[in-house]
Amino acid sequence: xxxxxxxxxxxxxxxxxxxxxxxxxxxxxxxxxxxxxxxxxxxxxxxxxxxxxxxxxxxxxxxxxxxxxxxxxxxxxxxxxxxxxxxxxxxxxxxxxxxxxxxxxxxxxxxxxxxxxxxxxxxxxxxxxxxxxxxxxxxxxxxxxxxxxxxxxxxxxxxxxxxxxxxxxxxxxxxxxxxxxxxxxxxxxxxxxxxxxxxxxxxxxxxxxxxxxxxxxxxxxxxxxxxxxxxxxxxxxxxxxxxxxxxxxxxxxxxxxxxxxxxxxxx
Amino acid sequence: xxxxxxxxxxxxxxxxxxxxxxxxxxxxxxxxxxxxxxxxxxxxxxxxxxxxxxxxxxxxxxxxxxxxxxxxxxxxxxxxxxxxxxxxxxxxxxxxxxxxxxxxxxxxxxxxxxxxxxxxxxxxxxxxxxxxxxxxxxxxxxxxxxxxxxxxxxxxxxxxxxxxxxxxxxxxxxxxxxxxxxxxxxxx
Amino acid sequence: xxxxxxxxxxxxxxxxxxxxxxxxxxxxxxxxxxxxxxxxxxxxxxxxxxxxxxxxxxxxxxxxxxxxxxxxxxxxxxxxxxxxxxxxxxxxxxxxxxxxxxxxxxxxxxxxxxxxxxxxxxxxxxxxxxxxxxxxxxxxxxxxxxxxxxxxxxxxxxxxxxxxxxxxxxxxxxxxxxxxxxxxxxxxxxxxxxxxxxxxxxxxxxxxxxxxxxxxxxxxxxxxxxxxxxxxxxxxxxxxxxxxxxxxxxxxxxxxxxxxxxx
Numbered sequence: 001x002x003x004x005x006x007x008x009x010x011x012x013x014x015x016x017x018x019x020x021x022x023x024x025x026x027x028x029x030x031x032x033x034x035x036x037x038x039x040x041x042x043x044x045x046x047x048x049x050x051x052x053x054x055x056x057x058x059x060x061x062x063x064x065x066x067x068x069x070x071x072x073x074x075x076x077x078x079x080x081x082x083x084x085x086x087x088x089x090x091x092x093x094x095x096x097x098x099x100x101x102x103x104x105x106x107x108x109x110x111x112x113x114x115x116x117x118x119x120x121x122x123x124x125x126x127x128x129x130x131x132x133x134x135x136x137x138x139x140x141x142x143x144x145x146x147x148x149x150x151x152x153x154x155x156x157x158x159x160x161x162x163x164x165x166x167x168x169x170x171x172x173x174x175x176x177x178x179x180x181x182x183x184x185x186x187x188x189x190x191x192x193x194x195x196x197x198x199x200x201x202x203x204x205x206x207x208x209x210x211x212x213x214x215x216x217x218x219x220x221x222x223x224x225x226x227x228x229x230x231x232x233x234x235x236x237x238x239x240x241x242x243x244x245x246x247x248x249x250x251x252x253x254x255x256x257x258x259x260x261x262x263x264x265x266x267x
Numbered sequence: 268x269x270x271x272x273x274x275x276x277x278x279x280x281x282x283x284x285x286x287x288x289x290x291x292x293x294x295x296x297x298x299x300x301x302x303x304x305x306x307x308x309x310x311x312x313x314x315x316x317x318x319x320x321x322x323x324x325x326x327x328x329x330x331x332x333x334x335x336x337x338x339x340x341x342x343x344x345x346x347x348x349x350x351x352x353x354x355x356x357x358x359x360x361x362x363x364x365x366x367x368x369x370x371x372x373x374x375x376x377x378x379x380x381x382x383x384x385x386x387x388x389x390x391x392x393x394x395x396x397x398x399x400x401x402x403x404x405x406x407x408x409x410x411x412x413x414x415x416x417x418x419x420x421x422x423x424x425x426x427x428x429x430x431x432x433x434x435x436x437x438x439x440x441x442x443x444x445x446x447x448x449x450x451x452x453x454x455x
Numbered sequence: 456x457x458x459x460x461x462x463x464x465x466x467x468x469x470x471x472x473x474x475x476x477x478x479x480x481x482x483x484x485x486x487x488x489x490x491x492x493x494x495x496x497x498x499x500x501x502x503x504x505x506x507x508x509x510x511x512x513x514x515x516x517x518x519x520x521x522x523x524x525x526x527x528x529x530x531x532x533x534x535x536x537x538x539x540x541x542x543x544x545x546x547x548x549x550x551x552x553x554x555x556x557x558x559x560x561x562x563x564x565x566x567x568x569x570x571x572x573x574x575x576x577x578x579x580x581x582x583x584x585x586x587x588x589x590x591x592x593x594x595x596x597x598x599x600x601x602x603x604x605x606x607x608x609x610x611x612x613x614x615x616x617x618x619x620x621x622x623x624x625x626x627x628x629x630x631x632x633x634x635x636x637x638x639x640x641x642x643x644x645x646x647x648x649x650x651x652x653x654x655x656x657x658x659x660x661x662x663x664x665x666x667x668x669x670x671x672x673x674x675x676x677x678x679x680x681x682x683x684x685x686x687x688x689x690x691x692x693x694x695x696x697x698x699x700x701x702x703x704x705x706x707x708x709x710x711x712x713x714x715x716x717x718x
Contacts, residue, residue, distance in 0.1 A: 001483070002422045004415075009425065009443040012436070066599045066714050087712070091601040098599075102592025104539045110339075110523065115534055119600035125347060128339030129356050132332050137363075141335065145523050163596070170426070195366045199426045199436070281489060292521045301514075305507045306496035307485055310468050319506060326510045331517055338525040350486055404476035412479070420482055 014078030016040040017171055017201035018063060022072035025055075025062050033058035035225030036072065045197035047212035047233075048205040049254065050222035056205040057099055059222065060175045063203065064096040077170055092121055095169035097160045099176045099205075105149035109140055109159045112148060116163035134166040137192055139185075153180035161189070165196065172202045178211055190215035213237075213250045221257055229257050282349040290337035297334055304350060305330070308357055315431065321364050329357040355422055362427045403453035411446040414439055459484060459491050461498075468498050537614040540591050544584035545618050548577045552622030559626060567681050570626040574619055574637045576668045578645035581615030583661035586652065586711070595714060603712045608704065612645055639693035640685070644668065646700035653707040656715065 018041040025034040033055040048056050061067040062074065062082075069082040079090050103112060113131045122130060135144050138158040148156060157180050164172060178186050186208075193215050196202055206212060212219055213233045221229035221236070229236060233250060240252030282303065288296035305326065312322045333353055340352055404412060417428040425443070429436045459467070459481055466473055467481050485491055537545065555569035562569075588594045597603055616638075623637045644664055651660035675682040683689070 001419060004418050004443060004447070006447070009440045009447065011440060011444075061714065064599050065712075066595065068713060088601040088604075091599070094599075096596075096599045098595045101596050102594065103596075104593060106539055110526070111531070111534075114526070114531065116596070116600070118531075118535060119597060119602045121601045126355075128336055129332075129352065129359070132336040132339070133356070133359060133363075136328070136332065142520070144335070168424075168426075191367075195363065198366045199430060290522055290525060294518055297518065301511060303489065303492060303496075305510065306499050306503055307492040309503050309506050309510075310495060310499060311482065311485075313503075314467075314470055319502070323506055323510050323513075326506075327513050330510070330514055334514075334518060335523050337522050339523070348486070350492075354486065401476045401480065404479055412476075416479055416482075420479060 012078070014075065016042050017077055018203070019075045020072065023062070023069055023074055024071035025058050025067055026070040027058055027067075032070070033225055034062065034069075037225075037227045039220075039227070041201050041203065041218075043197065043199055043201055044217040045193050045202045045204060045215050046218045046220060047216035048203060048220050048222060049207070049209070049212055050228075051258065052207070054222045055225040056222055057175055060096075060173050060203065060205050061098075063171070064094060064173050065091060066096075088121070092167065093170045095164035095167060095172045097157075097164040097174045097177055099179075101160045103148050103156065103159070106147060108145050108147050109135060109151070109162070110144045112159055113163050113166055117166050120167045122167050130166050130168070134162040137165065138162045139188060154182065154185060157181065158185070158189075161192075168200075170200050172196060172200055174202070174204045176205060176207070178206060178208060186211065209248065209250050209254065213248070221254065223258055286333075286337050286340060286349040286352075289334065290340070297337075300333075300349070301330060304353055307350075308353065311354070312357060312361060316361060316365075321361070321368075325357060325360045325364055328360045329353065332356050332360075358421050358423065358431075359427070362423070362430050365430050365433075399454055403450050406453050407446055407449055411442050411449065414442040415446040415450075418443060458488065459494070464491070464495060464498050468495060468500070468503070536610050538585065538591060538593070538611075541581060541584045541611070541614065544581050545615070548581055548615075548618045549622065552577060552618065553625075556622060556626045556629060560629060563630075567676050567685070568626075570622065571637050571640075571685055572672060572676055574623060575640035575644040575672065576665060577619050577622075578612075578615050578641050579648050579661050579664050579668070581618075582612065582645055582648045582652075583657055585611040585615065586649075586657040587661075589658070598712055598714060605705065605708045605711070608649065608708070608711055612649065616641065616645060636687045636690055639690055639697065640672075643693050643696045643700065646697055646704060650700040650703035650707075653703065653710040 018039055020037060020039040023034055023037050023039070024032055027033040035055075037059075048059070050056050058067065062069055063076065065076070065081050065087050074081045076090055077093060081087065081090065107115065110131060113134055114127060117127045117131055132141075132144075135141055138161050140155060140158055140162065143151060143155060148159065151159070157177065161174070161177055164174065178189060181189060190211065193202055193204065197217065204211070204216065216233060219229070219231060219233050219236050220227060229239070236253040236257075237249035238253065240246065240249060240254070240256040242252075244252040245255040246252035282300060285296045285300040285303075289300060308326060308329070309322060312325060313319070316322055316325075333356065340347070340349070407415070413432065414428060414434075417423050417431055418425070421431075423431060425436055425439050428434075428443075429439045432439070434442075463473065463477060463481055467478075472478075473481065485495065551573060552570070555573045558569045584590055586594075591597070597607070619641045620638060623635075623641075626637075627635070648657065648660045648664050651663060654660075655663075671684055672682045676685070684692075
């Protein structure tokens with residue numbers, strides 16, 4: 001039994017979980033890594049695609065409230081992000097997995113997820129059940145009490161995914177989560193994403209095109225800090241033609257929109 | 268003089284003690300815990316999900332999690348109820364199972380047969396619900412009560428309730444608000 | 456306490472709609488009452504019994520693996536105060552501090568106190584170990600969480616200052632003198648590192664403060680036998696410094712919840 005407070009059942013103050021207008025984020029002295037984008041993301045799995053250096057990681061970090069926007073507006077779950085206001089309440093409802101996420105080697109998987117659950121200020125009675133559920137959802141139940149340093153790269157990344165989902169976030173941000181996962185694990189991971197995306201807003205930054213095609217309801221193409229395309233994977237595939245570079249329809253659409261030409265030396 | 272054999276100490280409820288022993292690897296204690304709680308859990312889950320296959324899957328996942336994580340509970344917050352803990356695990360597994368499936372396998376309204384009205388003399392549960400609260404609940408429309416039950420009794424969040432009952436989140440919030448207002452009016 | 460009537464129990468088990476508020480009352484009661492759960496098991500039909508039996512059959516093979524060991528509560532609690540990365544540095548602080556106490560005992564009275572000289576710089580190393588991005592692998596993950604910010608700063612700084620305090624108390628107890636003053640420079644250097652770190656990064660701040668320590672405290676002590684700044688009469692100045700630095704930390708606490716723009 002628990003009490004239900006008024007704030008929880010008040011009508012939603014937002015139409016979109018993530019809403020940005022003219023968002024700009026400066027990195028370093030001169031570079032605008034995110035250069036004026038508009039976003040309106042609701043529940044579902046949104047794939048963030050783009051070449052390296054496009055600003056995907058910067059965007060995800062800004063959405064995770066780890067970087068402050070330089071200009072423009074950003075609203076997460078109806079609350080304005082990026083000001084000097086206390087973001088603790090907002091952060092309790094966000095899950096984040098950075099691209100290069102560090103971990104303490106001596107922790108076991110369970111201890112790691114529990115430590116992050118504590119950092120996320122989850123209520124203490126809920127932690128054991130939630131940690132167990134997160135560990136089982138990523139398929140690490142039989143390795144839950146092994147030290148992280150004994151695990152393979154893919155397992156460590158799965159432990160990272162477990163900490164991101166342990167607090168059942170309304171916004172889940174994953175930066176290259178499938179690095180190190182074998183194809184079978186990637187398949188299971190996509191199923192997990194779709195499960196979570198039923199009622200949460202999931203943003204996955206990836207450079208693996210097949211991840212995007214299979215799991216995402218929505219694709220965002222990002223290049224040089226600007227939003228080049230937003231639509232379904234089918235729309236992206238439709239943007240490409242036979243003359244474009246790529247092995248699959250989505251890859252062809254990708255290179256068509258980014259202006260890649262066969263044989264030219266653009267990396 | 269001394270305690271009669273077979274009489275358990277009234278200090279600690281049984282299920283918590285069984286859970287503690289299971290945490291140390293005592294399979295017999297776990298089996299006993301299962302024997303005592305599985306029928307209740309099965310019935311309670313079946314009232315929320317018409318598909319027995321899902322119920323079986325959820326129960327298996329739940330008790331496996333209970334076996335594995337028993338140590339975390341036993342070492343956790345003192346005074347928590349083991350049975351309540353099993354339920355929170357089970358209901359979230361049920362919500363996850365619904366998330367995985369496109370359709371919602373909850374009992375369709377027509378299948379639920381209304382119970383014949385009890386005889387006037389038959390006592391309900393005296394003392395478990397204060398009379399005023401019970402009266403207030405009785406005045407609620409069934410769909411409002413259903414939402415309130417999922418949130419308060421089952422302990423689910425708005426999003427989880429929406430998945431469990433197959434409703435949009437906005438509808439869940441609206442019904443919960445109306446239920447709270449109605450309860451407050453009835454109780455004042 | 457009343458129990459569930461047979462009639463209600465049978466209706467509940469059969470899946471029927473219970474009138475009014477009975478469903479709520481029944482479910483709430485069943486969660487608490489083992490006796491009624493047992494009665495429910497008896498009243499349940501064969502489909503439930505089969506279900507329960509089938510689940511157990513599927514469950515049994517998995518029970519061969521033992522349950523997870525109990526979590527280590529004290530270790531988990533300690534991790535709320537100091538990260539594993541900080542531990543070697545804290546041990547170093549204790550070792551150096553103990554050495555200083557020992558040296559003070561050996562060179563009793565003829566030289567300025569080693570403990571007093573070293574105690575300001577010891578917490579700087581601990582603070583650097585807590586917050587330097589290069590040293591702490593989980594820096595980004597931690598910075599993104601709700602608990603990051605002032606609470607974590609206070610916890611880790613307390614963990615850093617505790618060994619220093621222990622060293623000072625030990626020295627005070629051995630010499631019989633009141634070395635309470637020594638805590639103020641330590642506090643000032645620790646908060647100074649944090650405050651300066653909100654502007655230039657903790658690694659640079661630590662280096663600057665170590666440089667200040669060398670210039671303003673060590674060099675005068677070595678050359679002139681003592682530093683003006685370490686005279687006990689200067690305690691109001693140190694206290695003011697602590698207050699100013701603490702003010703900066705509170706005002707700029709956001710930096711502990713974010714990555715700097717350069718990263």
